[in-house]
Every structure is written in C-alpha cells, then in structure tokens.
Amino acid sequence: MAQHHEPNRRSGISRRRILERGAAGAAGIFAATHFQTLHHLAFASESQPNSEQQLADEKAAHDNAAKEKAKAKKRIKSVIQIFLWGGMSHNDTWDPKPGTGYDYLGSFDKFIPTNVEGIQLSSLFPYLAKQADKFSLIRSMTHGNNGHETAAYLMQTGHKPGDRLAYPSVGAVFTFFKREEYQGLLPPYIVMLQAAGRFSEEGFLGPAFKPFATGGDPNAERFEVQGIVNRGVTDQRQKARRELLDKVNLLGHGLASVTDIEAAEAAREKAYALILGPGREVFDLSNEPAELRDRYGRNTFGQECLAARRMVQAGVPYVTISFPGGWDTHSNHFATMRQQCPQLDRGLATLLQDLHERGLLETTLVWCTGEFGRTPKVSWEPPWNGGRHHYGDVFTVLVAGGGFVGGRVLGKSDQNGEKVAERPVYPTDLLGTFYLLAGIDTKAILPHPLGIEARVLDAESEGMKAAGLLDELL
Amino acid sequence: MTNGRVTWWTAKILVSTCLIALISNVLPIRGEEPAAPPDELAQAKAAYEAAVQAAREAEAALVPLREAMQKADVALAAASKTANEKRGRANEAKGLAGEQGVQELKRAEENLTAAEQELAAAREAKPPLDQALAEARAAAQPLQDAYNAAEKAAREAEAAAKAAADAANKHEIAAKQAADRANALRRAADAAQTSLRRLQQLQQNFQKQRDLAVAQLTQLEAEKKPLDEALAAANNQLTAANEAAAQAEKAAQEAEQSAKQIAEDATKSEDEKKQAATAAQEKRKAAEEAKAALNQAQAAQRESQKQVDAFSPKLARPTQQKSMAESTLANLAKQLEAASTAAQTAEAAAGQAAQEADEKRKRADAIQAAAKAEPAADANVPQDIRDAAKELVELQATALRTAEEAAAKRKAANEAKAALAPAEQALDAAASKASAAAQRLSQAEARHQAAINELEDLKKRIAEAKQTYEANEKAAQEAEALVPPLKQEADQRRAEYMAARKVADEKAAIVDHARLQFYRLSASRRIARLMESPEPPTPTNHIDEIVFAKLHSLGIQPVLCSDAVFVRRAYLDIIGQLPSAEEARAFIESPDKNKRTALVDRLLNDTRHADYWAMRWSDILKVKAEFPVKLWPNAAQAYHRWIWESLAQNKPYDRFARELLTSSGSNFRVGSVNCYRAIPNRTPEGIASGVALALMGTRIDFWPEQRRATLSPFFSQIGFKPTSEWKEEIVFWDPLRSNTAPGSTAAGCDSVAAAVTATNSIPQALAEPLAENSGQEVSFPDGSKTVIPPDRDPREVFADWLIRPENPWFAKAIVNRVWAWAMGRGIIHEPDDIRDDNPPANPDLLAYLEKELTTHGYDLKYLKRLIFTSTTYQLSPIPHYQSPEGMVNFASYMMRRVEAEVLADALDQITASSDLYTSAVPEPFTYIPKDMRAVVIADGSISSSFLTLFGRSARATGMENERINELASPQWLYLLNSGQIQLKLQTSPKLRALVAAGGSNKEITERLYLTILSRLPTDEEVQAMEDYIKLGVAKGQDAWSDLAWALMNSLEFLLRH
Known part of the structure; x- marks a missing residue:
C-alpha cells in the first residue's frame, strides 16, 4: 500500500x-x-x-x-452519489497542505492522522479518519473547467460540455443498463431532496430516466416523500378517498380492457403500492434504532445517508444525495465549512461503516465530490473577506466500495494544491472505472431519439483528455 | 397488474397516441347490452367485501409481530455494539501484547545496546584528552611567568621615562601654563568690555526715547495751555453769571412780592399798583435774562471743559513712555557702574597675566637657548638662567636615557608574549577537546539511562498489555458469544414478520383483484350510457363518406358521442381549455339541432384557438431560447409572435411556409427568420433535415444518401451575422459566404458588394470569381432538375418547388398534421414520418383533404372546420370492435392524456389557482405573470417542474414524439398524493365557493361535476358522494375537496375522450 x-x-x-x-x-x-x-x-x-x-x-x-x-470483482449493484454542489475546497478537507501558511490554510491549520498510516485529513473530519481503510482518495482529479454547469456536466456525464447532444448523467446511464435487472417497487433513480435543476440528469434518454426527487426532509418527524407520504392525509382518509375514486372512475374502470387505459390504471395501482403499500416503508426512518440515527447525525444530510442505505438495501440502483446547502463559498467560507464539514464527516463515515457492517459495501459504490475544488489561496480582500473561488485544475474525489479498495491515495497535487503533481485523473477515467465495475460497456450505444450515434463514453472522438482507468485503486 | 409482480418498470408503458392493441373483451354497443346475470355484480361485491375483511385481519396480525421484530432488532443492535466496542478495545490492547510488543522490545533492546557501546567509546576517549590538556598547561606556564615579569618591567620603565620627560620640560610647561592663563583672562576682559558697550548702547537708546517723549509732552502742554485758560475764564464767567442770576431772581421776587402787596393794598392807587406791577415785570424780565446768561455761561463752560477733557488722553502715552524710559535709565545707570568696574578689573588682571606669561616665556626661551648654546652661554646670560639651562641639559639627558631603557624593556615583553602565543593556542585546543569529550560522555550516559528506562517501561507495558489483552479478549469473546443467539432470535422474528407480511400482502393483492373486478364490472355496465348518443351517425361531409365506407368494409358500425362528451372534447381540442360549468350545462341543455357545428365555428374563431395551436407549432418549429436551440429570449418571443399572428389571421399556409423559408432580417424583428436559427446543426445538411421534418413531414436522415444530398445546395447560402446589439443576428442570403465582412448585413449580392466597397476590405469569399456562383445546376428530391440563377436566392428556388399543389410532400404533410392534431392520430402515422413504406391508412381520405386545401387557397381554417364538423370527429371514444384496423381508421375517438400545459391550465381553472413559470437561464431569470396560462407561454425554456414531469416537449428536435403524454407512476404519485395538488384543492377559492353556494348534496355534486368533468353526475355517483359524507372520514369542505380530488384523478378528467 x-x-x-x-x-x-x-x-x-x-x-x-x-x-x-x-x-x-x-x-x-x-x-x-x-x-x-x-x-x-x-x-x-x-x-x-x-x-x-x-x-x-x-x-x-x-x-x-x-x-x-x-x-x-463483484459487479456494482447500487451507487450512492453524494454531490457537493457548488464545489468543496480540497485544501481544507481531504487534501490538506500543512505548512503552507495563513494565505493558504486560513483558519484550518490542524490536521489529523487516520487509521491508515500515511493518510492525513483536515481536523474537520475525525469520523472519516476512523474509516480511512474503507475509502480511497483521488487527489489528482482534474478537468480545468471553472463553470458550475459545465463542470457538473463533465463530472456527471464524462462528456464534453457544449456539444450538440445533452448526454444523460451517470445515474441515468446506470439505471438504463440496470432496467432489466432491477425489479423493485421504488423508482430506480432517486435524488434527495431536489434535482440539481440547471443540469438535466436524464439527457436525451428521456423522462423515464429522470431521477425521482423525494422532496421533504428525512430529519423531520416524517420524511414526506413527494407523492408518497402526504402531510395531513391520514391512511384512513387515503383509503376512503381511493374507494371514492374507484366509484367515480367510470371511464378508467369501464374501459379497463383497452390496453392504454389498462396501463394507466396499472400505473396507478403501482403508485398506491408506494403510497399505502410496502414501498413507503423504505422511507420510514422510524424503523431504525434511535442510536443508529444519532450516529448518522440528526441533521438533513445525516438522515439522507441513512435513507440512502435503506434504499440500497431495497435494491434501488442509483441514489443521489445533493448535499443540503451549497459549497459555493466565495465569501463566508470558513464559517460555512465549520458548519457543513462535521455533518458531511459524520453522515458519510457512518454510511460507510453501516454499509460495511451489513456486507453491502462490496457491491455498493459510494462516491463523493463536487463539480470542482476551490482556489487554494484564500481571498482575504473585500468583498470576499476570506473566500475561495471555483477551481477545476485539481481537486479531490472520495470513492468507496463497489470494488474499490480502501485506504489508498491516488495521485498527488503540488505543494499548495494548485496543480496536479502526479497521475492526473480525468472525468472519463473516473466514470470509466465506475462503468467497468458495473459491467457496463463504455462503447455501448445509447438510444437517441434521432438515431444519432451516442455512446456511454466517447473521450477520444470528443477530444477529451484521459489518463487511464484507476487500476491503482482496484 | 393482477398477475405477476408489480415493479417500477411495468408501469412505464406509454399512454399516448401509440398503438391500442387488441381488446380482450368487445364492449357492447349501447342498447345491445348483454343481459348479464344480475347476481354477477352482487357476487363480485361480496367477494370484494370478504377479501377486505381477510386483509384487515392479516394486517392486524402483523402488529405484534412487527413489535417483536423491532424489539429483537434493538436487543441485537445493543449486543453488537457492546461486542464491537469490546472487540475494539481488545484489538487496541493486542498491539503491544502481540507481534508489535515483540518488535518494540527488540527495538528497545537494540537501542540499549547501541547506547552502551556509545557510552564505552565516550569513556575510553576522555582520559588521553585530559592528559594532553595537563601537558599543554605545564608547557605554557613558564612562558606565561616570563611574559608577566617582562611586561611589569616594561611598564615601570615607561613610567620612569615619562616622569623624566616631564621634568625636562618643566620651564616650557610653566611658560605654556602662564600663556594659557593670560589668554583666558584676556578673553574675560574682552567679554566685560563687550557687555559694557552693549549697556552703553542701551542707555543711549533709552535716553533718545525719553527725550522724544519729553518733547512731545512739551508740545502737547503748549497746545493745552490756551484750553486751560479758556476753561478758567469760562469758570469765572459762570460764577459771575450765577451770582448775577441769583441777584436778579431775588430782585424779581421782591418786586413781585411788593407788587402783590401793593395790589392787595386797597390804599394804593391804581397807578401805584400799575407801576409796581410794571416794575415787577421788568425785574422778572431782568431775572429771566440773567438766567439766560447763566445758561449761556454754563454751556460755554461745558464746551471748554469738554475740550480740556478731550485733550487729556493725548498726554497719557508720552507720559507713560517718559516714565518708563526714566525708570529703565535709572536701572541701566546702576548696571553700567557695575559693568564699568568689572571691565576695569578684568582688564587689569588680563594685563598682569599677559605680562607674567611673557616673562615666563622669555625665561623658558632663555633657558632653552642657553642650554643649546655651544659652547656654554656667555656671561651676559644671568646666572639663574645658566643654572637652569645646565639643569635642563642634565634632565634632557636623563629623559633620553630612561626612554631608551623603556623601549628595550617593551621589546623584551613583546618577545615574551610572542613566545607564549603558540603554547596558549595548544592549551585552548586541548581544553576544547577535553570538554567535548566530557560532554559526549555525559550525553552517552543520559542516553544509556534513557534506553534502560525505556526498556524497563516497555517490558512493564508489554506485561500490562498482555494482561489487559487477555482480559479484553475474554470480555470480547464473551460479548461476541452473546450476539449469535440474539441474531438468531432477530432473524427468526424478522422471518416471522416477513412471512406474516407476505400473507398480508397476498391478502391485499386479493383485495385489489376483487376490488377491480367489482368496479370494472359495475362501470362497464354504465359507461356507454354516459358517453354515447342514441342517435345513429349520419355523414355530414365527404370526409364521413370516405371514412364510413372504409368502416363499412371492415364491418364496423360507428356510434356517436354524447353532447357532454362533445362539448368537452371540442373545447380541449380546439382551444386547449375546459368549458366552464355554465358553458357545459348550456350546451348540454340546448335543444339546437345544429349546436355542435355552431360550437366548432365559435371556438375556431376564438383567439384561444390561436394560443393553443401556436403552442403545437412552437413544438414543431422549436421555439426555445436556450439549450439546445438557443434562439435567445427576445428571438423566441418574436418567433412565437409571428406564429401566433399567422394563426390568428388565418394566414394561407403557402404564405406561411414561404415566409419561413425565405425571410431575411433581424431575429428580434422578423420572427420567421428564426426558422433557420432554431436548427442547432446549421450546416446545409442539418438545415435541410430540419426543413424537411417541419414542412415535408419526413425524416430525410433515413433517405438514400443521393436523394438526401439534393436538398443541401438550397441551404448553402444562408448567412448569419451578429449586430452591435447583444445576441441580435441577421439572417440573409449570402451567396459569397461573406458573413465575415464587416457591415454586410442585408440580403443580396449588391449589398454585399456595397458593404465591401464601403469598408474597403475584401472578405475571403470574394477572392473567388463571381462567375463560379452563376447557374448552379441542381435537382430536387422528386427527381426534377433546375438551374439556380446567380441572381436568385436558392431558398426561393426551393420554395417555388415545394409550395405547389402537385408537390408530393407539401400539402400532404400539412393536412395529415392537422388531421393528427384534431383526431389524435395521422392518416399517415406518425405525422412527421411520411415515406413510401409508411402508407396512409386511408389514401382516399388523404387525397381528398389535400385537394380541399389546395383548391381553397391553402385556407387552414377551412380545413380545420371541415374536420371538426365532420361526423367522424363526433364518434364515441368506446371501441366496439376487435380489429386493430378500426382504430387506425378512426372508428372511435382516440383517447389520450391531455398535454402538460393543458393539464396545468385545467387544474388551475377548476381550482382558480395559478402556477409559477420561470427560466433558470439566462440570468436574470425570467418570470411569467401569475395569471398567464401555461398554453400561452412562448418560450420552451420557460417551464415548471410540473410541465417537465408531464412530458412537455423539450423542443430540441421538432419531432411530434418529443411530447410525452405519459401516465406512469411518477405522474400518478404527483396527481394522487403530492403536497402541491393537496394544497391547490384545500386552498381553492373556487371549490369553496361551489360548496358555499349551498343547496342539497346533490346540487353541490352537480356543480363539481360540471366544473371538473363538464357533465352532470349519474344517480349512482350522487349516491357515492352521499355515502362518502356519511362515512365521516373527511368532513365538510374536506369531503368535497376529496370529491374534487377523485374527479381530477379519474381518467375521464385526464384523458381527452
């Protein structure tokens, strides 16, 4: 190692x-x-x-x-993607740079060892430090793009932004290839709590592969999942009014033998399996021991991690957690980090431990990153007053499970975390390795409505850089 | 869904204009309902109720099992946690107790060995160095002593030499001292003189000042003297006047007294009296005169006094100056006296000192001269001088001798010092080596001690760790032993629960099955009565003759829809909106035989028809500001406005198409130029593909290469050029591909050439000879050929070819598209997939419609009216046939979900609420006014999550199937159970008003039905609502809001029918 x-x-x-x-x-x-x-x-x-x-x-x-x-390796069955929208600083977190001085460190000048010799983290991550044998860090991730939308597109599709095709995200592609295999009741591609919005996850694959956005808040007394758990409507009323609907749904019931109508009616029955049937139990976090809920952290992100584990347990192929609260810390950087990092630390560390203890980590890929890192040098001048800006030249990605070994660091950034020093990793290398471990052929053709030839990944013909799959982490 | 497992995907079947497959049961035609055994429904109902009861019991049985499972889970979790903790502690302790301890012990022992070796070496190294130091010290000592003695002798000799030199110089020194003293006294005397002179100077100054003041005073007093005299005179006069006035007054009073007495005295004659009175009067007059004189004297005196007073201040300043000068002078006189004395004294002292100094100098010089004289001084020299000279000669000799001695001794001392230096260096080196060795030794001793301590400590710790490890390991094993039985217990409880759960789920599935059986049976018996008209269908126009003939050949007897179905259908299809409750009721109740045609005419002339069909055209023409079309917001609005106006004015379709194809100008100002801009791939091939899809209803990507290539030349001379306005772009005919030439924005060769002349720069393309552009020979997709003249825009040549009645695509594509939009399915399906191997279902019908359009001046409204007023459009939605041919031949109305925008507007209409539509790019975000309907939104980039979920067209390809009217689980979850829908219903002012309008439950039910489903409820439906209210699960407004919820979730609401 x-x-x-x-x-x-x-x-x-x-x-x-x-x-x-x-x-x-x-x-x-x-x-x-x-x-x-x-x-x-x-x-x-x-x-x-x-x-x-x-x-x-x-x-x-x-x-x-x-x-x-x-x-x-065993094939990946499920993926949990934790997306740190806005871009998290790598210097302050998983690629710490001791001794670079106040201009680079700001107020985070403490570092801690982990349970793996030679790996050091910022002192903001004490829980992850105890799980370092379960994850690996890629400290030489790079794409050089500093725009939110384009960088997010790069990190989530592996395709060149601004081309005439809007490619689907890795989640949609993964779901597309698992459509035969997955026979569960829940939506196959779930995002907590809201889809990113500016970036169309399903791309040209169409609405069937759009992620299902849960809405609600898993840290609330009831996780009110959009359309599944409804505030203010009791089960009794749900059942009663369903019966009322049965009585007035003359066309639906009367013409149920017409194929299209049968399909629509079947879809409604299916929705009810989630609303009143077994599907919704997955979202009922009160089934979990209180002690475990505490360990995940009693905040939205922590409970999202717990909900994600329950979904994976139920077989859902792809779950995205869009970190509640952004990381786009041009100003108020240090305060935001102080507030958010401990939540990320606790939730993610417990998720890895919990998946490991249940034997799920082997077939569940967990990956966590933003669309880019943040400028290594702190902007102390007004109006930032201690802020960090977009930075795509080098940043860090955390990967765990799903065939990746833990306790390793791949690549290296330079002294201040400003450039790749060793072993660049490009988006297509990262996603290519995911697809490899999921048994998805990256040369496979995706269905485009106009019959345009579109492949899972196509770095070469798009002129995208690639430095090779991540064999060092397998 | 009743057989097999329900999964997410099974529900993903598209509900749209796609195929309706074979129907398992042929539905009965109204009036021919088979007399089902009356007990069939009752049996289904009984089975349903029994299943519900069984499921309820199974569900109840789950509760204790679930609790037991959770309890076991908690116990297991606690035990696992404890075991994990103990295991963790054991593993920590294991560190030193195991291999790690051995390793560390080894390392510590190695450490100690190394320290011991180091110590021995240090000990060995020290003694020889100490010895060397002692030797060096011994060697240096005598040299040091010698040097010390020499130094002392040298210093003594030097002191003696100095004393001798001083003695030899004593006369000289005395003379010099006297001279110094004389000089000092001279300087003091000079200073005293200076001081005296300065005082004298001051004295003179002040004397001058005093004299000046005195002179001024004298002059002023001379000026004042006459005034004083005048005042004295005035005083005198005043005194005199005073006396005179007093006397005159006294005299006057006496005379008046006397006159009075006389007047009162009867004895006196009148003359006397008169005399006395006259005398008194005279006296009084005199007194008055004296008084006046007094006044004058007083005034004169005051005036004089005033003058004297006014003079006084003039005197004050010189007086003051004089007195000050005098007092200073007095003071100065005293100082002068003292200074004078001091100067004299100092002068005397200085003189005396100078004299003494002079004498001493002379004496010293004389002694010096005498001493130097060779031979001895002559007799003129006084004796004492000669004695002194003699003494001086001796003293000088002594001084010279002692100086030489001192120099010799200094030299000896220096030599001793030089001899000492190497010995000292050797000593220092030896000392430093010895000290280093001593330090090394002490360090080695310390390290040795530390190594011993560490080893001991480590041994101790290892012993402790072994002990702890054993204890912890034991504890861990004990704790771990507790886990398996608990896990077994938990697994068993879970298995029990899961088994029961499975039973309950199975029972629930039985319930679902029975429930559906019952409701389907019940509904299928009532549906026809509701949807269909008893009138037999008769042909209205030639469309019906063609369609009915075809249906007849298929053995299908069509059925008319009811008035309630028709009014809703016509509103939705023509204006994309629901009829209001009033409109629906009025239509249903109208006795007018011609009411359907009248309604179609009214709706086709409503501007909402233009709104709705402009939305459909915007899908086809890709009206979207952002990705991937990127028209930009202003251009999207301009384009949409052009489309809307074309529809509202019923612009003939040939003109509509020509404008799309041949317009030039600004994307912000000429809406139709955006036709080409909306095609993301702006190569000639890409544009050809986009144009063919939109106007020829065909997908040329599937054409043979050779035929496909024919279209490109017509679109190879389109220029796109930016202007100074942000995102404005000029589309123009650009035969020279000169759009890089600055200023060349207008269409045509001439303007390009003019721009080149004006800007004096030659664009790249002009280097090619113009002749190359002339007379391009081209062919059309139908095989015909032509030559594009050099002075004609190729787009126009293409338009001329396309827009002709005999063109194989043009009219066919548009009539088929309009038919598909009206009927839900094209005669050629899909409407943008016209090709030889996709033949029309009814060629005669298609040909008839083409002919009608071209012979009526491409009048689209005429065509629409023809279709919407046909009997074919008025058929029932219930398919009473088995053959799939029925559907493709329009034997029944195509049921299909309403589009996203129409559904959003319908939900807003029945609840009187509104939605927010925005565009996230470009910033700043675009917001649409709250009361604007979704259908009228021009720009496809402006959207909402609802519109996206319900499959609004992405407007990326311009294909009909980009719009996805799906009704799968995600849409159902939203409609059935989302917070948004719940909120809309609960806060709806309209629903509240419908209930608040009062009346019986039946009347309220009727109002809700007319509003939401555009029809009146059946008796069974009224009864169902009565039952729901009685059930009491939802009360008051909530119960009615649940009815609204049920109606908007019925397929009758969600599907056009």
Missing part, C-alpha cells in the same frame, strides 16, 4: 515500479502478455519523456491492468 505514496515521476524507475505493481496485481497471464509492452514503456520513457505515445501507452497500461483486476 505504501508504494502508492511513492513519487510517480516520469522516469525509468517509477515505470519499473508500475511494472512491478501491475505484474504483482494481476495474474501470471497478464504479466506474460503485457511484459513486452511494459518493457517498451520503461525503455521509451527514458529517451522521450512525456511524448504523446508514452502517455497513450501509459493509459493503455492502466486500462488493461484495471480490466484485469475488475474480472475478480
């Missing part, structure tokens, strides 16, 4: 290290078939550092290694 913290300089030595690691990580067949390529790599790198050919070879080596390793 320690070798992942070793400098990965573009030199013969580190190339050999990759070679060793690759050979050690995969079966003998791999070593035999790829030895030649890798040998060539080691040789070429000394004469022509950073050449395009070398980068392409490196990417191919990563891709191949990842594909080999993925063969031994």
